[in-house]
Amino acid sequence: MPATGNDAILEIKDVTKVFGAVTALKNMQLKVRPGRVHTILGExxxxxxxxxxxxxxxxQVTSGEITLGGQPYAPANPQEAAKAxxxxxxxxxxxxxxxSVAENILATREPSRAGFISDSALTxxxxxxxxxxxxxxxxxxxVGELSIAQRQLVEIAKGLSVDAKVVILDEPTSSLSDSEAEILFDIIARLKARGVAILYISHRMEEIMRLSDDITVVRDGAYITTRExxxxTIDELIAMMVGRDMHAIxxxxxxPAPALTEKPVLTVSGLSRTGEFEDVSFDVRSGEILGFFGLVGSGRSEVMNTLFGMGHIAAGTISIDGSAVSISSPIDAINRGIGxxxxxxxxEGLVLSHSVEANISMVSLDKFSGLLGFLKRRRERDAADQEVKRLAIKTASLDTIAGTLSGGNQQKIVLAKWLLTRPKILILDEPTRGVDVGAxxxxxxxxxQLAAEGTAILLISSELPEIIGMSDRVAVMSEGRMTTTVSGDRISPEKIMSFATGTVS
Structure with a gap:
């Protein structure tokens, strides 16, 4: 391992964590040095x-020991961890x-006078x-009025608002645009210069190779290796992480993708929503994957929310199979075959306090209704189990509470919920956010597979390689307007970014 006991600010030795009959960690090892970014990589x-x-x-650990700054470290809660x-x-x-943003950043640490919070000092x-x-x-x-990306930045500010020897960043760029990610990368560089040790978790391999000094690979709760x-290389890390070679991501x-001469299953013409986007037009065919790319604030997610009945349409039409339709609520969208x-x-995607089964079946309960509206529980459970196996969702059982699973497995449950409806049109807004390479x-x-079966797919992603790697065509948005749709040889990073940033000549 790169670090030695003498220069490690944080050291983990033989740490095991058991939950009932499940061993989540087994003899975990880790040494983190000051002034370096140490990435933890695993599915x-x-x-x-x-x-x-x-x-x-x-x-708290079941067994093993942890030291921070050379002293035994076993915090009973996050407050003790921050104090250490x-x-x-x-x-x-x-x-x-x-x-407010200020109240969130300084929650539980608000400046006060005579026992009363000082609003001016807080600000x-x-x-x-x-x-x-x-x-x-x-x-x-x-905070509720901010975008998901802005909320992520506030979460980062909240975590970095205290002096720390070690900062853990768990998927910090999952909701950030490239420009916002650069803000974070600059912060990381300044933390390193001050001698702060950074534990970094990310599934974006290019980002990992850019930021990391040391990389530890874990698999199935066990330590595999640490490399500088x-x-x-990326290929070597992926092979160690998933336990198998992946020749193509x-x-x-x-x-073949459907020909553009085929009749569209969905046609959007001149769609507008006041203050969000204007005059958006596109179409998608059965079996086609239409990628949507744009920087944060471009309006791409707002367009999808409106298609799904979560926003008022100021102008424009939506047609399915050639017929104009009215979609004023998610129920309307679901009834029209949209997921x-x-x-x-x-x-928005899960009821975290409910079971895996309940989350998967909640949109499809009519499929399992019998006489007098009673549910056919066996059919419901079998259908949910099929989707769990299909997506390789890691859960102890269908009765496991969804909120206790990892973020990636939660995302798979959301996907499974809609796959069970067998949608004609499927909107995927950041479907692999927080999901590891193997998943x-x-x-x-x-x-x-869905495309091959004839589902029309709208794929929205902040990851340009994902958009390019998966899309048959790419629709590009900038500042609430559709700037172009590219296909074939025109699908390139340079072409897409030039339209997304408004710098195309």
Whole structure:
């Protein structure tokens, strides 16, 4: 391993964590040095989240030992972890939507006078933090009014608002555009220069190879190896992570894409929504994957929300199979054969307190209704079990509470929910957000299979390689308008980005 006991600020020795009959971590090893980015790489369910929660004081170890700064480290809660010098920015947002940015950043640490919170001091302190981090948000904004990307930046600011020897960043760029990610990368560079150790979790391989100094691979709850970034490659890391070679991240089409002369299953003409987007037109055919790309604020997700009945249409028409339709609610959309995998799985895609089975079947309960409306529980359970196996969802049982699973497995449950409806048109908004490379490949295969079976797919992604690797055509948006649709040889990073940024000549 690259680090030695003497120069490691954080050291983990033989840590095991057991939940009942399940061993989530087994003899885990880790040494993290100050002033370096140490990435933890592994598939969903590999034990990364469990390890991070132990370090943050959410869980306690079953056996093994941890030292921080050379001293025994066993925090009973996140407050004790922060006091010891370790802070974590979780992938899942822990913000209060009804509070301001300032109130969220300094929650539980508000400046006070005579026992009363000082609003002016709170604002000044939060403004200093936001300015230091160079974040594009106002401290007076309500968090619930921000975009998912802006909320992610506030979550990062909240985690970095305390002095720390070790900072854990769990999928911090999962909701960020390239420009916003650059803000974070600049923050990381400044933290490194101050000697802060950074534990980094990401599934974006290019990002990992750019930022990392050291990389530890874990698989099935066990330590595999640690390499310095300069001594390894992406292919080698993926092979160690998934336990098998992956020759292609994006599976090829088994059947040709539909010809543009074929009749569209969905046609959108001149669609507008006041203050969000204007005059958006496109079509998609049965069996086609139409990618949507645009920077944060381009309006791409707002278009999809409107298609699914979650926004008022100011102008324009939507046609399915050549006939104009009215979609004023998600129920209308579902009845028209539209499914929607939302980017915000925690608030919009799942009922976190319900079981895996309940989440998968909730949109399709009419399929399992018998006489007098009673559910045919065996059929419901069998259908949910089939989708769990189809998507390789890692869960102890169908009765497991969805909120206890990893973010990647939660995303698979959202996908399974809509696959069970057998949609004619499937909207996928950031379908692989927070999902590891191996699981991404499984989802990509499902997307290809759905297209081969005739589903029309609208794929929205912030990851340009994903858009290029999976799409038959790419629709590009910029500042609420459709700028172009490219296909064939015109699908290139340079061409797409030039239209997305408005710099095309």
């Amino acid at each position: 969903n369910g590999a034990g990364k989240s469990t390890l991070m929660k132990i370090l943050a004081g959410v869980y 010098g370790l802070t974590i920015v979780f992938q899942e947002l822990s913000l209060c939507n009804n509070l 000044r302190k939060a403004e200093a933090i936001v300015a230091d981090l160079k974040l594009p948000v106002s401290v007076s904004d309500k 970034k300069k001594d390894t 994006y599976p090829p089409r088994d059947v 929607f995998v939302t980017e915000n799985r925690k608030e 991404k490949y499984e989802i990509y295969k499902i997307i290809r």
